Ligand SMILES: Nc1nc2c(ncn2[C@@H]2O[C@H](COP(=O)(O)OP(=O)(O)O)[C@@H](O)[C@H]2O)c(=O)[nH]1
C-alpha cells in the first residue's frame with residue numbers, strides 16, 4: 165500500500181509549508197491526481213486520517229481533483245483523451261506515448277489558520 | 278487594538294496557501310542527483326521491476342555470470358525481509374548490496390543513494406537495481422536509472438500488461454522471461470507482444486530464459502551498445 169507513503173510525503177510538504185507561513189492548523193488539503201499517477205484515490209482517502217493523526221493536520225478534510233489523461237499524437241499532433249490505456253490517436257490511428265496530462269500527483273493548496 | 282490582538286485575529290482567520298508541488302518532488306530531486314552521479318561515472322543504470330517470482334534475480338545472476346570479462350556489473354537489490362537475493366547474486370562474483378525495505382513496497386531514490394554509496398562505482402560499467410517484487414508501487418518512484426526494465430514471465434499470462442498498464446507504460450525495455458516453458462504453458466506470444474506494443478510502443482522487447490540462456494545474447498549485445506553510447510563524450 166504505497167498510498168500511505170505518498171500521503172505521508174504530501175502531509176510532510178503541507179506541514180512544512182504551513183509552518184513556514186506561521187500557521188498552526190491545517191483545515192483543508194487539496195490534491196490533483198492524474199488518471200495515470202499510479203495511485204488509487206480511495207486508498208489515499210483511507211490513508212489520509214491515519215497520517216494526519218497527531219499532527220497540525222488532524223481533523224482536516226481532503227479534496228481530490230481528478231485529472232483525466234490527455235495525449236498529443238506524436239504523428240499528427242492532435243490532442244485527444246484516450247478511451248483506454250492504449251493511446252491510439254482517433255485521427256490517424258498512430259499509437260502515442262506523449263502525455264500532456266494524467267501523471268499529476270500534486271499538492272495544490274492548503275487552507276490554514 | 279494593540280498588536281497582539283491583531284496577531285491573534287490574523288491567526289484565527291483561515292487563509293489559503295498555494296503549493297502546486299509534486300508530492301514526490303523530493304524523490305524526483307534525489308533521483309536527479311543520483312542520475313548526475315551515475316552519469317559522471319559513465320555507468321549504465323537500470324531499474325528492474327516485476328511481480329514476485331518473474332525471475333529478476335535469476336536474470337541478473339545469469340547476466341552477470343555470462344558477462345564476466347565483458348563488462349563489470351554491480352547490483353542493488355530490494356527485498357521486503359531477507360537477503361537471499363543478494364547472496365544469490367554475490368555468487369556470480371559481482372558486488373551486491375541488499376536493501377531491506379521492511380513494509381515499504383518500493384525502492385526510492387534515497388535508499389538507492391545510500392546503497393550505492395557502499396559500492397565502488399568507478400569500478401563498474403553497469404549498475405542493476407532489482408526493485409521490490411511489485412507492479413504497482415514502484416512506478417512513480419524514479420531512482421535515477423537510464424533504463425526502466427519491466428519483466429513479465431510466461432507463467433503470468435499474456436494479458437498481465439493490461440492489468441498493470443501504468444507500470445508497463447513507463448518501460449524502456451520489456452523482458453519476456455521463462456520462454457523455455459512458453460510452449461507447455463500455451464503462452465500466446467503474439468497477443469503478449471501486441472499488448473505490450475500497444476501499451477508502450479517505444480519499448481524494446483526481449484524474449485529470454487534466465488534458466489536456459491535462450492535469447493540472452495541479444496540482450497547482452499543491446500547492453501553493450503547502450504554502454505558504448507553512454508561512454509561517448
Ligand atoms: N523455467 C524457468 N524458471 C525460471 C526462469 N527464471 C527464473 N525461474 C524460476 O522462477 C523462480 C523465481 O525466480 P527469481 O529469480 O527468484 O524471481 P524474482 O522474485 O523476480 O527475483 C525461481 O524458482 C527460478 O528458478 C526461467 O527463465 N525459466
Ligand SMILES: [Mg+2]
Nearest residue numbers: 333334362407
Ligand atoms: Mg528477487
Ligand SMILES: [Zn+2]
Nearest residue numbers: 237240253256
Ligand atoms: Zn494522430
